[in-house]
Amino acid sequence: MSQFQFYVAKKAGWFLVAFVIALALNFYLPRMIPGNPVDAIVSQMAAGGADAASMEAIYETYIQEFGLDKPLLLQFFAYVGNVFQGDLGTSFALYPADVRGLIADALPWTIALQLPAILVGWILGNALGAIAAYKGGWFDRGGFIASLFLSSMPYYAFAILLLYLVAVRWDLLPAAGGYSFGTEPSFSWSFITDAADHYWLPFLSLVLIFVGGQAIGMRSMAIYELSSDYVEFSRGVGISDSRIVRYIFRNAMLPQVTGLALSIGSLVGGALITEVVFSYPGIGSLLFGAIRQNDYPVIQGITLLIMATVLAANFLVDIAYGFIDPRIRAAQTGT
Amino acid sequence: MSTVFPSAAPDAALDPDAKSSILGRLHRLATQFSPRFWFALALTLAVLFFGFVGPYLTGVEDPDQIVGGLYMDPSADAWLGTDNFGQDVFTQLIYGTRTSLIIGIIAGLVATFIGVVIGISAGFYGGIVEEALMGVTNVVITIPSIVVLILLSIAIDSRSIFAIAIIIGITSWPWTARAVRAQASSVRTREHVDLARLTGANTFSLMVFEVLPYMLSYIVMAFVLQLTSSILQEAALSMLGLGPSDSISLGVMLFWALLWESIRTGAWWAFVPPAIFLTLIAFALLLLQSSLDEVFNPRLRES
Amino acid sequence: MQVRDVRAYYETRHGPPIRAVDGVTLDLEHGEILGIVGESGCGKSTLAAVLSASGPPNLQIASGHLTLDDRETVDLARSGGTPREWRGNVVSLLPQRALNSLNPTARIGDYAYDVVRAHNEKMRKREALELAGGRMEQLGLPSRVLDHYPHQLSGGMRQRVVTVIATLLNPTVLIADEPTSALDVSSQKALILMLDKMMEEGMISRIIFITHDLALLSNIANRVAVMYAGEIVEVGTTREVVRRPEHPYSKALIGSTLEPDPEQRGQVIYGLEGSSPDMRNPPPGCRFHPRCPYVMDVCTHEVPPRMDPEHNYATCWWVKKEAEQGHETGGVNRVTDERIAAAP
Numbered sequence: 001m002s003q004f005q006f007y008v009a010k011k012a013g014w015f016l017v018a019f020v021i022a023l024a025l026n027f028y029l030p031r032m033i034p035g036n037p038v039d040a041i042v043s044q045m046a047a048g049g050a051d052a053a054s055m056e057a058i059y060e061t062y063i064q065e066f067g068l069d070k071p072l073l074l075q076f077f078a079y080v081g082n083v084f085q086g087d088l089g090t091s092f093a094l095y096p097a098d099v100r101g102l103i104a105d106a107l108p109w110t111i112a113l114q115l116p117a118i119l120v121g122w123i124l125g126n127a128l129g130a131i132a133a134y135k136g137g138w139f140d141r142g143g144f145i146a147s148l149f150l151s152s153m154p155y156y157a158f159a160i161l162l163l164y165l166v167a168v169r170w171d172l173l174p175a176a177g178g179y180s181f182g183t184e185p186s187f188s189w190s191f192i193t194d195a196a197d198h199y200w201l202p203f204l205s206l207v208l209i210f211v212g213g214q215a216i217g218m219r220s221m222a223i224y225e226l227s228s229d230y231v232e233f234s235r236g237v238g239i240s241d242s243r244i245v246r247y248i249f250r251n252a253m254l255p256q257v258t259g260l261a262l263s264i265g266s267l268v269g270g271a272l273i274t275e276v277v278f279s280y281p282g283i284g285s286l287l288f289g290a291i292r293q294n295d296y297p298v299i300q301g302i303t304l305l306i307m308a309t310v311l312a313a314n315f316l317v318d319i320a321y322g323f324i325d326p327r328i329r330a331a332q333t334g335t
Numbered sequence: 336m337s338t339v340f341p342s343a344a345p346d347a348a349l350d351p352d353a354k355s356s357i358l359g360r361l362h363r364l365a366t367q368f369s370p371r372f373w374f375a376l377a378l379t380l381a382v383l384f385f386g387f388v389g390p391y392l393t394g395v396e397d398p399d400q401i402v403g404g405l406y407m408d409p410s411a412d413a414w415l416g417t418d419n420f421g422q423d424v425f426t427q428l429i430y431g432t433r434t435s436l437i438i439g440i441i442a443g444l445v446a447t448f449i450g451v452v453i454g455i456s457a458g459f460y461g462g463i464v465e466e467a468l469m470g471v472t473n474v475v476i477t478i479p480s481i482v483v484l485i486l487l488s489i490a491i492d493s494r495s496i497f498a499i500a501i502i503i504g505i506t507s508w509p510w511t512a513r514a515v516r517a518q519a520s521s522v523r524t525r526e527h528v529d530l531a532r533l534t535g536a537n538t539f540s541l542m543v544f545e546v547l548p549y550m551l552s553y554i555v556m557a558f559v560l561q562l563t564s565s566i567l568q569e570a571a572l573s574m575l576g577l578g579p580s581d582s583i584s585l586g587v588m589l590f591w592a593l594l595w596e597s598i599r600t601g602a603w604w605a606f607v608p609p610a611i612f613l614t615l616i617a618f619a620l621l622l623l624q625s626s627l628d629e630v631f632n633p634r635l636r637e638s
Numbered sequence: 639m640q641v642r643d644v645r646a647y648y649e650t651r652h653g654p655p656i657r658a659v660d661g662v663t664l665d666l667e668h669g670e671i672l673g674i675v676g677e678s679g680c681g682k683s684t685l686a687a688v689l690s691a692s693g694p695p696n697l698q699i700a701s702g703h704l705t706l707d708d709r710e711t712v713d714l715a716r717s718g719g720t721p722r723e724w725r726g727n728v729v730s731l732l733p734q735r736a737l738n739s740l741n742p743t744a745r746i747g748d749y750a751y752d753v754v755r756a757h758n759e760k761m762r763k764r765e766a767l768e769l770a771g772g773r774m775e776q777l778g779l780p781s782r783v784l785d786h787y788p789h790q791l792s793g794g795m796r797q798r799v800v801t802v803i804a805t806l807l808n809p810t811v812l813i814a815d816e817p818t819s820a821l822d823v824s825s826q827k828a829l830i831l832m833l834d835k836m837m838e839e840g841m842i843s844r845i846i847f848i849t850h851d852l853a854l855l856s857n858i859a860n861r862v863a864v865m866y867a868g869e870i871v872e873v874g875t876t877r878e879v880v881r882r883p884e885h886p887y888s889k890a891l892i893g894s895t896l897e898p899d900p901e902q903r904g905q906v907i908y909g910l911e912g913s914s915p916d917m918r919n920p921p922p923g924c925r926f927h928p929r930c931p932y933v934m935d936v937c938t939h940e941v942p943p944r945m946d947p948e949h950n951y952a953t954c955w956w957v958k959k960e961a962e963q964g965h966e967t968g969g970v971n972r973v974t975d976e977r978i979a980a981a982p
Contacts, residue, residue, distance in 0.1 A: 018474045025478075025486060032490035152621040153614045154567050156574060160589070160610040164603055175599060227694065233739035236692040236731030237804055238722050239756045247741050254743075262476070269481035273574050276593060291485075291576045299489065303482040310479045326743050327789055 007322045015315045022307040027079050030296050031072075061090055083304065089297035091290075099301040102286060107305075109178050110282035113199070114271050117206040118264060124207075125214025126256055130249050132215065133222030143215065150212025155270030159205035159277040166201060174198050176279040202278045206271055210263065217259055221252035254325050261317040265310050372626035378619035382612075386432035398422065398430040398583055409604055416604040418588070419595035424604050427583050432612060434584035438500045439566035445504025446561040450511025451554055457512070458519025459542055469516065476509040481571060488577035496579045503568050510564075511557040515550060522549045556627050563620040570613055585609040639666040639811055639844055644702035644714060646688045654918040655698070658684035660868035662702075664846075665949040666811065669837070671845040673859030673876070675852055675891070679914050681868040682848045683734070686815040689846070690731035691719025704729075706810055727757050727807035730842075732814040736797040740788040747771075747784030750803055757807060773802050776839075777832050794825030798832055805836055811844040812836075818854065830858060852892065856880050861949065864888040867915050867925040872952040882971055884952035886930045889971075924955065932956065 082089070088099035129147075132140040150158070167175035179185065179195045225231070225248040234244050275284030283302055290298035365373070401421040409416040415424035457468040487502040488494060522528070528545045536544070572578055573586025574593065592598070592606035641664040647655040658681040666672050674682050687693035688702065702714035706728060712721060720729045733739045741749055750770035751763050761769075771781035783791065783799055791799065797817065805812060814833070818826040836842050847859060855862055856876055863873040864887065872885040883889045890910045912929040915921055921928055927937040934955055942953045945961055 014470070014473065015477075018477050021474060022478050025483060029486040029490040148622070149618060152618045154570065154617060156571070156589075157610040157614045160598075160606055163598055164607055168598060168601055168603070229733060229735050229738035230741045232687075232692045233731065233733050233800065233804075234741070236690040236725060236733065237753050237756075238724070238726030239752055240722065243752060243756070247744070251741070251743055265477070265479045269479055269571065272481070273571055276574065277598075287485075288575060291489075296489070299485065303486055306482050307478055311477055314477050326745075326787055 004322060008319060011315060011318050011322070015311055018311055019308065022311065023080060023083070023304070024076070026300055026304045026307065027076050030300055088301035088304070091295055091298050099297050102298060103283065103301055103305060106281060106283050106286045109280060110271070110275065110284065113202055113206065113275070113280065113282060114267065117203060117210060117271075118267060121207045121210030121267075122214055122260060122263075125211040126218040126253065128211065129215035129218025130222050130245075130252065133219045133226065134245060134248075140219070144219065147212040147215045147219075150209050151216050153209060153212075155206060155209050155267070156273040156277055158209050159202065159274040162201055162205050163277060173201050178281040198278075198280070202274055202280050205274055205277075206267065209270070210267055213263060214256070214259075218252060218256055221255055222248055225252045254321065257317060257321045257324065261314040264313045264317070268306060268310055369626060371622060375619055375622035375626055378615065379623050382432065382616050382619060383436065385429060386436045389429035390433060393426055393429055395423070395426050398426045400426075415608055416602065418602075418605045419591055419597065424588075424608065427588055428585075428608050428612065431583045431585045431588050431609060432616075434496060434579065434582045435566050435569060435586065435613075435616070438496055438503070438569045438579070438584065439562050441497065441500035442503035442507070442565035442569070443558055443562035445501060446508040446565065447511055447554065447558045449505065450508035450557065450561075451515050451550075453508070454512040454515025455519045455542055455546060455550070458516040458521075459523050459538075459546060461520070461523070465516070465520075468512070472509045472512045475506070476513075480506040480568065484568065484572055485575065485577060488572060494577070494580040496582055499569060499572065499579050500565075503565050503572075507561060507564055507568065511554075511561060514553060514557055518550050518553050519546055522546045525549075552627075556624055559620055559624040559627065563617055563624070566616055566620075567613065585613050639707070640664070640703075640705040641666075641689070642703040642705075644685065644688055645700040646684055646693075646702070647698055647700060648684075648694075649696040649698060650918070656917045657920065658697075658868055658917060659688060660920070662865075662868075662870050663944075664863060664870065664873070665947075666844050666846065667949075668843050670860045671837070671847055671858055673855035673862045674846060674848045674865055674870075675850060675855055675862060676865035677850065677891075677914060679917075680865045681917075682865050683815055684868075685865075686731065686813050686846070686848055688714065688719055689729060689813050691722075691725060692731055692733075693719070723757070726753060726804075726809065728810050730804045730807075730809035730812050732801055732804045732812055732817050734816040734819060736800040736817075737793055737820070739800050740796065740803075742788055744787075745784065746786055746788065746799060746803075750784065750806060753803055753806055770802070770806060773806060774799075777802055777835060778828070794821055794828065797821060797825065797829060801829065801832055805841050808841050810842070811846065812842045813846045813848070815848045816850070817847075818849065818851065826854075830854075834858075852880075864891060867920055868917060869925065869953070871926065871954070874950045874952075878950075884957060884971060885926075885954045886932050886956075887926050888952070924953075934959075 086100060088103070091097050091099055091102060128143065132143045163175060166172050174180070174197055176198075178198050179191065180198075185191060231244055231248065234247065235241075271282075272284035272287060274280070275282045276288045279285060283305070287299065287302045289295075290302070399420075399422055405417065405419055405421050407417045407421075415428065418424050418427065453468050453472065457465040457472075483506050484502060487506070488499070491498050491502070523546060528541060531541055531545045569578065569584060570586030570589070573584055574590050576590055578584055578587045578590065586609075588609040589606055592602075592609075595605075597603075597605035641662065644659055644662045645657070646659040647657045649655050660681075662681075662685055664672065674685070676682050684693065684697065687697060688699055689704070699715045699719060703711050704714055704720065705711040706724075709728070712724070714720070725731075740746065744752075747767050747770060751766040754761050754766040754769065767784060771784055774781045774783060777798070779795070779798055779802065783795070788796060788799075797820075801817070812833075818829060821829065833845060837845070847855065849855060859876050861874060862876050862879045863870050864879065864883075864885065865871070866887045872879060872883060872888045874884075879888060880892055883892050887910075910929050915925060915928070923939045924930070924937040924942050927933045930937065937955050940955075942955045943958060944951050944953050945957055946952075951957075
């Protein structure tokens, strides 16, 4: 088995372990709520004015879902079984809507926000960082301070400031929602432009902070590479500067790829709150509402989704790294 | 010969005749560290002062006191206006900073402690112990802490300041563990450790007296990082509605501001100050952490 | 090859620049190996960096001229060191730490192709690999190293691979900056043999060998230059410099090397007091005067002149003094001889 295959297998093993632990956490923690959660929830709903029939139905569904009469381990297996069949349970607050449906409605908005932010942010951030390291001078110094500030600012703080300045004070872009209040989502041109208007601020607040973080990291790596021995030797044998820059970029990229995995984790977390700030109809707002209403199935569904996605993203990034770094790809075990 | 080179002014610090007056010595101390360090330190101290001394200076005991109508503009009575409950925003800011700092410090201490214990053990023992501990660390790092925090916050029955700090602490230690382990690994191979072992020191005293002292600088820097991330984590948790249920913190202020449409009504004083403060704290601490390097490593200093 | 009046300095953030190389003049004939020896910080690596244009960004070249065979003289200050077209195929660098001198993420063969391609755009990859492979075999390395990444080779092998790549294009002069310092003895020998072979086969025609290992130089160098505080204080044939050094610093340097040679018995072995000067503010006059056992008054404020031709001189006031008195070149030796004779 080649070194690379061994690498993939090892990583896959670790991620499986992490996923099982994530599942266990997701299953067990909400069950730590003292008392019978169903009673508490149902009494809350009574206070909120729900009628007797739907309360009864929720009670039954929930006893079934939690399976509170069965031993814990069986409950866990039932839960895992459900998850793999795609059944994430039924919402409390929005009964009888099922969790999967609610998430499916909100997910596209979130993906549309986060995926481009990650891609654009990574490419742009690394490019800027490399250029700053290479050029130096005022471009480097000014950019460095800006990036330092941006990268230490939490996503939501920037979102709030952007929201206030651009949407409220200067009234350039809409302040909330994924689309104008009252309009129906459709594939018409007017809807798309409307949605685009609402897209800019949340997108920018994610992308700019991400760019700042990547740029700083890349700049440090590039500066470090610039002073390495192979740069010295390459210059000494006459290799052109542009080719040397290519070497530097390639070598500095490697640790950046590793860092990407962790940056994704923090972006996903930050994006949740950014959505809340902008009342953007994605997973974050769904989560916010669910927390306020103690809608545990929805909360659990979302946390599971986030954990699975971040783990999967980490796994893919690790594989990509093993592929790019020739030191891992090339060697055969036993050489 | 010297016409070829730029003119060389004699370096005043090397001049043996320079008076070693108090002012002179202060000046030398001041220039030894970079302006970045002094700036970061000043900012951090200012924030600490605001958060811990502020409450006594305002003379107000209860930040939740209603002082006026809802979302009133800033005025001479209420420097930053009132929030959605009619409470004084400026007072809330002071107490909120204090809460955020307290949670951050406690969580930071917990996380640093756990991380140091795990890191030193892994680095010191090596072998299977190291593999196992680092395996656990890697798994904990990859599972995004915000979701674990959400789940934990729901599970605990009382969301006091202390409880929140604890759960933040127990989910954010992996970074410190990694950094500490790397350093401990290298310190373990130094001669003084072997020497101590030969004189019969047991493992515990080896770790505490031989390895630990060389890692103090790393531990301090790790603590600053943990502090920063803990403060921000608490704010994130609070903004989702899972913050401390009995106190006001910067994150909680933002939560209420978001929930009560302060943005749309233009009541900037309800949400901009806490957001700026959070940014300021994060920026100051991160800047401090990056310049602490030169405090601990005299070779990096300017002169 | 002629190197004239090279001056280079490192800019510092505060204060005066560090004058690492302050007026170096050298000659090198076809087929010669010139050794440059000196203690750490004397500027020899900076000289190598200047000649191969591979220094860090804060290295500035204030003056210097380089002439090779019948090529046009290069003004080193204006072009920031040796121009790129020369580097690798006329003047090439063999660096000290070969362990990291190869791009860690490129195969050796690909990197060799890049080196060739930088000077000969038309050469195709296959030809370049054949050329590189042939060279490797010729110099005792298996050609399959071309398929490997640097981390797959041992340290000694990497140094030799770097040597082959540095000389792939048959440069006229090879600047070897402490190539053996990081190697064990057998690797050192292998490297020296490789360099010898290269000279024999005509792949390179001159070597500047920078080192602090005097014993090594006495075995391989034709001429030796002693460097101190950014200047060449003495240069001459190996035999002359080792047997009868004329400059007090060279004397101390050579005297500190222990030789199991019966002829050396009875000679005084002494060390030097003090340490090398601060290159931001070198001492006036002769730079060595604060540590010189034979210091005269003139040494403290006047720079000693270079009396003799570029390939054989010593910059010491004693040389001038002896010349004025009509004695043969012998510099300070006369004084030491007298002192030895006068000792009880």
